[in-house]
Amino acid sequence: MESICRVVRSTIVWLWAFLWFCCNGPFALGQPAAAGRASQQSQGHPDSVLLLLKREHAEAVQKNDMRGAGITLQQMGQICFNQGHYAQALDFYLNADKLFDDLKAADLLAGNLNEMGELYYFNKQPLKARTLFNKALTLYREKQDRKGQAVVLGNIGRLYEKYKRYDSAFYYQNQALNCYRGLGNKTGKARIYENLGSIYEDLGKYDSAYVCFHTSLQLYQKDRNESGSIEVVNNLGDILRKTGKYKESIGLSKRAFTLATQTGNMYQLASACRDLGKAYQLMNQLDSAYHYLELSRRYSLDVYSRESINQTAFLQVLYDMNKKSEEIVHLNAIRKTNRIIALAVGTVLVLLVILAFMIFSRQRLKIRDQRILAGQKESIYEAQKELMELEIQNKRLQEESLKHQLDLKGKELSTHTLNLIRNNQLLESLRNTLQEMIKDEKRDQKKQMQQLIQQINQSFNHDQHWKEFTAAFEQVHQSFFDSLKRHNADLTAADLRLIALLKINLDSRDISTLLGISQDSLRVARHRLRKKLNVEQGDNLASFIQRI
Structure with a gap:
């Protein structure tokens, strides 16, 4: 009886081992066909497109359509490249390259090599990028594909421009332009003229740059390319601003702003507002400059927020793709196991x-x-590494935003100080004039003028102005007054005002005007303050305050 039980247990053990081997070993059955195909790509939803292309690729592999499988791999690589996931994009490109090479599909292979060259270009590896561009250009020439040649020649020109080899950049851009002219391709010609304008701008030849950008704009408009038109209008406004034509620059920048608003292009909106802010600043119209620079900052933050959301969704899709692939393998294994169990009995x-x-x-x-x-x-x-890089980038942008806010507060403090100086200068001028009039006027008029002078004297220490100045000062120089009180806790409000004005490097004449006192009274106030702060003999009071 015991020997029979051992035989039964051994048989059960071997049966389960056999089932596991059949599910996962060399006799395992193929996976089922993918359901549905990706019909078109969408720039606004890269995560959804990636999922559709993944299904398309699975279907192509199941049907042994290696050409279709390579094309979907290339498209997935392009999406990952556009989203900044260069390692994943390169993996897709390399897999597509192997399939195209096996199929001897020169046209597809050349396009894939060109895209890999662009990837290396953006990763600052010019030698690898140039090698791939050369291979793609050779294949396009063998196929006599002039459009493909034009695209690669333009990319080589951009590569030389990036590394300031402008003669070579001009040579390849002009070759690309000749190809597009032969094809009658307006958008292609517009793009090359835009590249030529960028080179001239780098060289400081603004007249030539303006001509190229203007030609590019005309071609884009003829081809009804709104996105390209907006960018070129912005470039034209930038050239006019650099050549001192501020009003014309503002007109073009506002035109770009209107076009970007109509198309919902947040990136170009931010760029147009930034250019408007710079132009108004150069024209010394600071209110308008601040308005548009603030709009640019808001649009930039909006673009960054949207990109962050898209990046998060895209990373989630990549993770879900891997996870779902594992689940599919697991479900297929269970299905095969059930099928084999019936056979194994x-x-x-x-x-x-x-x-x-x-x-x-x-x-x-x-x-x-x-x-x-x-x-x-x-x-x-890899997923954790990418998330950490994204978090570092977020912190860097936050630091830049805080720095920008600090600069704005500094400007606001300067504005408050300037307003106080102008107000007190005006009041001092009125007071001096009235004092001169008192000497020649009648008694009743003298009494009225003296009352007016008394009101002017009171306005020299207007609390509201000082409150606004103090609020702006504390935002720029945080914790300054707390540090100051550690030197002396008995400082008066007048002492604090004098210290604040010394902290922002005002000269003695402006300080006396703001405080409504004479130069002699100011010297006395500075001497008393040195004693309160225990400033050593020979040490400069202003330098001591700057160190706090």
């Missing part, structure tokens, strides 16, 4: 024949599981 006797083979199979499964585990750990590590 009638094949128990065959287990004795495959006994020797099972030892090898177990070892193989163990190695495969280890590889899967290592791959999962690597995927998790």
